[in-house]
Amino acid sequence: MDAILLGLNEVATLNVIMAIIIGALIGVTIGSIPGLEPAGVMAILLPMTFAMEPLPGVSLLLGVYGGAWYGGAIPAILMNTPGTPVAVLTTYDGYPMAKRGEARRALSIAYTSSFVGGLISVFSLITLAPMLSQIARKFGSAEFAMLAALGMIFVVLAHRKHVVEAAMMLGLGIFLGTIGLDLSYSTQVYTFGQSWLLSGIPLVPAVIGLFAMSQAFILLSQRGNDARETTLSGSGFFSGVFDLLRHKITVIRSAALGVVMGLLPGVGEFGSQFFSYTLAQRFSKTPEKFGDGAPEGLIASETSNNAVTASVMIPLLAFGIPADALMAMLLAVFMVHNYIPGPTLFVERPEFISGLYVSLLLMNVVVFTYLTFATKWIVNLTRIRGRFIGAFILVLGFIGSYSQNYQFSDCLIALGFAIFGYVLKRNEIPAVPIILGLVLGPLFLTRTQQALGIAGGDLTIFLQRPVSLTLFIMIILSISIYVWSQIHQRRAESQ
Template sequence: MDAILLGLNEIATFDVIVAIIIGALIGVTIGSIPGLEPAGVMAILLPISFSMEPLAGVSLLLGVYGGAWYGGAIPAILLNTPGTPVAVLTTYDGYPMAKRGEARRALSIAYTSSFVGGLISVFSLVMLAPTLSQIARKFGSAEFAMLAALGMVFVVLAHRKHVIEAAMMLGLGIFLGTIGLNLSYSTQVYTFGQSWLLSGIPLVPAVIGLFAMSQAFILLSQRGNDAQVTKLTGSGIFSGVFDLLKHKVTVIRSAALGVVMGLLPGVGEFGSQFFSYTLAQKFSKTPEQFGNGAPEGLIATETSNNAVTGSVMVPLLAFGIPADALMAMMLAVFMVHNYIPGPTLFVERPEFISGLYISLLLMNLVAFTYLTFATKWIVNLTRIRGRFIGAFILVLGFIGSYSQNFQFSDCLIALGFAVFGYVLKRNNIPAVPIVLGLVLGPLFLARTQQALGVAGGDITIFLQRPISLTLFIMILLSIGVYAWSQHRESKKEKHQQ
């Protein structure tokens, strides 16, 4: 109770409240505009969050992150175009419902499902993060090295159809993370005598270039006309509440899957939506309706989607390990303000942790309320031309890159990553592993060096400690399961031929 009161006191400031509201509204707006992604906008806002109070800065990014998943349902349902990448499955049943005159009902189901999933994700964060942080107290260098390795393996395997490409991009990210001054030996690594590389590849320009400015290039290269939006027809905007009450089992199952998937690095929203939708169809009494406007399908995708938003923070808060590129940005905010995620954060800053829980709760409430009463105006955002948005993002990207260190070299780094990110997107090569390699790579290398130093160079140190051994076995099992599934798929294809 004391921690909750401390959290309320921490959050009851003008800066934090405004950050929550603005973050949620920006997130919903971004999700409503096809072609924009929360990662790009979060990257642009990252330098701004550094100048804010710690909780306000984190709340701003969390608002964008969570609000975007709410807003992404609008173009998915009305345009058959996902507003965010994870809203693809929302189009399967949302758009058919809108076409048959049930657009309001479909949007209501999406909003309510997202709200329920968001609430459950917050409660999961409250329950799981402190417990896992106690386990993290038993971690040494060997355990953290294996945990970072497990995270990188999960990130690669999560891109099932692009595993080779993802592994290559992860390797590139790890390599980029080694550039700079090696403090252990006071030597320069891959700087080629350039003083601006002594501090390494800065995360903020890299993220802005890969996610924001590369997307701007995509939008600028498209020929865009005003979109044709399906009209808002059907029953009231609160009608979705009754659909959720009718399909309570689907809601609970999808939320549980979202929470579990959020704990696994690299899996997140995509994995949770796929499994939730598949199970909902399997256990449905009318599976033939899925893909043709089944409310159950819409409930499953939107509930699991938002159930990830809280649980994805558990590895970050408990272990200091970001589960995806968005959490890597959160980690940057923590580190700038000298708030080191891990077990000590729960002891030293309990008011910050409690304030974080409450801000997530308020973010969901703001996004749900805003969408419930302002949908008829938000729909107009889907008509904004892509080229105009692209030009605006490009300008903001350069400003954001320069504003952190006020160095022109950061703008050039962002531009280089933007061009590279554009090439990756055009060829469907994942860019997320680069960022996680840039963040987790140095952590893995540093912890491995520490562990080997303590063990006198004995590499079996990773097998001698129970927790690191368990994590190592999990790595082997993950790779083994993936290899077996690929083998089965190849045999199946041969039989079909």
């Protein structure tokens, strides 16, 4: 309770409140337009946040992040087209409900489920982040090296159908992270005599290119008029509350799964949605209705993916380890303002942490209120043509890339990543491991060098400390379980 009161004092400024509102509205808009992704727009806004105070800057990006997951349900339910990638399962039951004239009820269920999941996620952050930060205080270089390695392994294994491709992209990201000036030995690494590479591959242009500008190329390549007509049917934007009360167990189970999955790097919304939906169907009294307009399926999907939004920040705040590309962007904001995520942040900046808690709570309230009363106007966003959006994003991408350091080379880097990202999207190869490799790779290498330096080059340093040994065992178990599951699956397919 003390943290909430302290946070209210931090948030009670015009800058923070406006950042929350603007971020939430932008996020809902992004989610409502099929083809746009929050990662791309967050990447474009990232350079702008560097000129802001830390709390307003982070609140703006979190508003976009959280609001997009809410808004993604609108086209998923009305058009059978996910507004965000994580809204795929929302189409399974949301669209059939809309087809039989219950669109308003389906949207109400989605909004209410998202709101409840979001609140539970924030309270899990308030509870777990300080506890885990106390554990992180006992970490040394060996522990952080193993934690970074575990995070990278989870990111790769989370792409179950594209593990080899994800591993290759992670390796590419780690390689890119080594480019620049090695301060340990004062030598240039893979710069090829180019002075603009001395500081390494900048994160912001890379993120803008991979996620924003590559998506702009996808939208620009679309042919014909891709605008869609949508209509609202049914009545009662508050009926979803009663549906959640009838399925309380599904809500609690889905929210709990979302919180847990948010702690695992690379798993996030996709894993939580899949498991929540599967369990909801398994324990339902009417499993045959799933996929044909079952409110339980819609509740499980929307509750679980929004329960991830705050819990995914726990590894970042407690350990300084981003769980996905979006958290890597937040890490960039932290670092620019010299706010180093980890256990010391809770001691040195308790007011910032508390303000972050309250900002997340207010973000959910703002988005839920806005959607409840403004959906009839928001649905018009689904009619905007993709090519217009693509051209707009491309221009903003170049502006955002240039505005960080005012260097033309950053624009060229963003363009290179955009072309590469476009190729990856066309071939369904995951791009997220590149960014996490770019962020976690240098962290892993630096911490490994420090650990080996302390141990005099003895590799068993990672096995001599209980926490690092536990993390190492988790890495081996994760890889072993994946290999065993693949062998078992191939045997089953061959029979």
